[in-house]
Amino acid sequence: MLELRPNCERCDRDLAADAPGAFICSFECTFCAECANGDLNGRCPNCGGALCPRPPRAAALFEKFPPSAKRVLRGAKAAGAG
DSSP: OOOOOSBOTTTOOBOOTTSSOEEEOTTOOEEEHHHHHTTTTTBOTTTOOBOEEOOOOOGGGTTTSOOOOOOOOOSTTTTTOO
16 A cells, blocks of 8 residues: 655655645655656656656545655755755
8 A cells, every 4th residue: 555645755745645746656755746747857866766646545545544644855855955
């Protein structure tokens, strides 16, 4: 089951678990569409893997399978450049 992280690791934009717009690599590093399709050019900066659209989870499943609340930040904002 995917973790469904709540934010873009690069710009810290909120990413809803029940909506499209998030991109992940095979390690579940998570990015918004703007970062994934922009500066990252479809590649994860952490592992070099391809970034693919993350499937949204149906809201009806949140109680039994909640998305992660842990925010991960490794990009420009984490380094203090944003």
